[in-house]
Amino acid sequence: MNQSKRGDADKLLDESFAYDGIIIALIISVANNMYDLSLLGLANEFILILIIWYGIVEQFIHTSKTMNIDTRYRLLFYGIFLIGGFLNTFIYKVYGITFIPIILVPMLITLLIDYEFGASAGLILSLSTAFHYHDFFMFLHLFPQVFVSTYLLKNVRSRMQVTKTGLISGVVSLVMILLQEPVRHFYFSLTDYLVVFFNPLVSSIVVLGILPYIEVSTRIYSNIGLAEICTPNHPLLKLLLIHAPGTYYHSMRVAELAEHGAESINVNPILVRACAYYHDIGKIRNPEYFIENLKTPEDNPHDKLAPENSKATIAKHIKDGIEIAKKYRLPIQVEMAIPQHHGTRVQKYFYSKALESNPNTRVEDFRYEGPKPKTKEMGILMLADVVEASSKSLKHPTVDDVRQIIEKSVAELFEEGELDETNLTVNELKTIIESFIEVFENLSNQRIEYPIIDEKMEITN
Numbered sequence: 001m002n003q004s005k006r007g008d009a010d011k012l013l014d015e016s017f018a019y020d021g022i023i024i025a026l027i028i029s030v031a032n033n034m035y036d037l038s039l040l041g042l043a044n045e046f047i048l049i050l051i052i053w054y055g056i057v058e059q060f061i062h063t064s065k066t067m068n069i070d071t072r073y074r075l076l077f078y079g080i081f082l083i084g085g086f087l088n089t090f091i092y093k094v095y096g097i098t099f100i101p102i103i104l105v106p107m108l109i110t111l112l113i114d115y116e117f118g119a120s121a122g123l124i125l126s127l128s129t130a131f132h133y134h135d136f137f138m139f140l141h142l143f144p145q146v147f148v149s150t151y152l153l154k155n156v157r158s159r160m161q162v163t164k165t166g167l168i169s170g171v172v173s174l175v176m177i178l179l180q181e182p183v184r185h186f187y188f189s190l191t192d193y194l195v196v197f198f199n200p201l202v203s204s205i206v207v208l209g210i211l212p213y214i215e216v217s218t219r220i221y222s223n224i225g226l227a228e229i230c231t232p233n234h235p236l237l238k239l240l241l242i243h244a245p246g247t248y249y250h251s252m253r254v255a256e257l258a259e260h261g262a263e264s265i266n267v268n269p270i271l272v273r274a275c276a277y278y279h280d281i282g283k284i285r286n287p288e289y290f291i292e293n294l295k296t297p298e299d300n301p302h303d304k305l306a307p308e309n310s311k312a313t314i315a316k317h318i319k320d321g322i323e324i325a326k327k328y329r330l331p332i333q334v335e336m337a338i339p340q341h342h343g344t345r346v347q348k349y350f351y352s353k354a355l356e357s358n359p360n361t362r363v364e365d366f367r368y369e370g371p372k373p374k375t376k377e378m379g380i381l382m383l384a385d386v387v388e389a390s391s392k393s394l395k396h397p398t399v400d401d402v403r404q405i406i407e408k409s410v411a412e413l414f415e416e417g418e419l420d421e422t423n424l425t426v427n428e429l430k431t432i433i434e435s436f437i438e439v440f441e442n443l444s445n446q447r448i449e450y451p452i453i454d455e456k457m458e459i460t461n
């Protein structure tokens, strides 16, 4: 059953990439030939790009799931390719080869989509450009810059990393030209060499300049943009702190756990932090219905509500959260984390309360609508959320208490099948559990009492 489900998923993935090669081949062959249009040249390049795409690139991008997150990712990929392709041809025609900003497109795609697509875009651009001008040495100059710039931006976290990448690509660009000089005899002037060196650096500055505009208009964020919304100065987080302080502190602690969990298994910690900050943002609209915001247990409004109504009121924070995420133009991935953080879990407390008065109550009526978490990052967010909420019941926890409650929460989610679509392995879950325990040990307001084994050990420690 699971096997066939996995097979279906792979098939879907295959189909989803099936037309990309044709579209990219069309864009780039037309862009390359826009000045000297020849049908034969256009057809040759179209076929060449198809061969590169289906022969090499497709194998490489198969590991990437980013493109399937949302159609807007694919449209952005085509868009950057389209503008970049025409820009490269225009600049070559007007200023010459040394001015071609070859790393612009791969850098942007690596930052906004992922490394696999960024490097593939760079490979196609540099190969097709060299092919178009019948100059293989051109490929040896362009591709190393692409390779270095995309590789260095693979796990980018800061602007500095982007400009450093531009600088290193500049060195690579210069070295590749100097290495070819004895064979090619470019007879470059000092200005030409300066252009060769500074071109990638300028490209990296342009990338930093246009990145925020792309992020705000498409809601597809790079890690740099995601890190920027993880600030207490964000208007939404200010509102959360004022209207639902309990939820605010819960979100901060979930972020701490989730980020550490993501780091422990080498997935994107910045993405999970951003998702954790905003996962319960919908609670702003009716904070008093959530236990973490109650001043005293007597204030509990659910005491006066039927369990069905309580369930609906609680579940509403998902719909409200999505609406708020759209209104404030939060990243698409953050919006998607909102329904995924509860997946299709049952609100057990209200379900068992309903069962007391009506034994025929359907469990399905007490489920969140989902979907279940789709990626490792979303799985970690769900785990961190559940662990943070369950840890509140511990008054003066020992390490063993914390371990017990974390293991119990993770096992529950695993058995309920909520993590089925995340691809998290059992070993990764074990690593995440250990990372959560470390966070509890480090959080200043969660002092853990260590069991005293003997007096001597207490003194020596």
Ligand SMILES: [Fe+2]
Pocket: 279, 280, 317, 341, 342
């Ligand atoms: Fe929630």
Ligand SMILES: [Fe+2]
Pocket: 250, 254, 279, 280, 385
């Ligand atoms: Fe939560």
